[in-house]
Amino acid sequence: MERRKFLQNTCPTVTFAFFGLSFVQACSKSDDEDSSYTSNSNSNSSDPYGNDSQSSNGITESGNTITLDLTNSNFSNLASPGDFVNLTSVDLLVLKISNSEFRAFDNCCPHNGSKNAWSYSNEKFQCATHGNSFSIDGNDAKECNSGSTTGGLKKYSASLSGDTLTITKS
Template sequence: MNFTYFLIILVKLLELKNIKRREFLSNVCPTVAFAIAGISIIEACSKDENVDVSEQIQGGFTVEGNIVRIDLEDSSFSLLSSQGWMNFTSQQILLLKLGPNSYRAFTNECPHRGNRNSWTYNSAESKFTCSSHNNSYPSDCLSDGTAGGVLKCYSTTLEGNILTVTKS
């Protein structure tokens, strides 16, 4: 049932009870307006459940405790070569290629609200942006972002084609 039909039914019911239109509008309209706008506003500020709808990477890495070893030659990690970064959602890591033999890794948890799957990277500004609230975070591991602080960095080492990320 759409909103117009709802109002028509309410008006008909109120006519049966002999309530004047002005009285009806002054009593009902604020409630209806809040119901329509208020829920949207409250929902917009709620914390995302971070349901990962992206394809999970099945191979090309191993995990031992807090250490993740990534085979950079595996096709699952081709985004690192083509776009220079990727959100490795199953391990909750953002990976960034700085150069031919240099990588950085970060938590993919936004410092502002904890979202994990809404990231983009701006290479011109060297910043990750969480599109949930458009907050950006420098990739230098030192500078505060626009909200919530610094994007947490993890240590990385590269041996051959194996990138090791130590989450701490």
């Protein structure tokens, strides 16, 4: 075989082997998006009750209404303003604003659709997949997986009654 033919046939394969998979992974969704609960704690723990029986983990879903029992231990990380939980089983980020106010948002990243890589600071949620930040004011809300790198997350109605938080997706 001639050297030129050998290089033409081998170089693309070798180049793809070295770089191709990392390029493909850089723009893909995370494989571990199936956990039903993550919090703002550094451990980003998964809910051990993340199964079909959501009422045992403090989450009840009926149509577009999600009810959270805040006395459930899964919501103990909502102790202070600025704390949040990511409920991937119902596609929600729940943020504590004050002792009497919570806000709920679509947990789907407007940029690429990631749902489990969120952090919160300075009135914005940041998706760790690509580092894009999205506002919580409800203005300029972007659709899930729209490719948008700025704007806001879709905000849902949230009302607190005692220890029950009711969220209505619309």
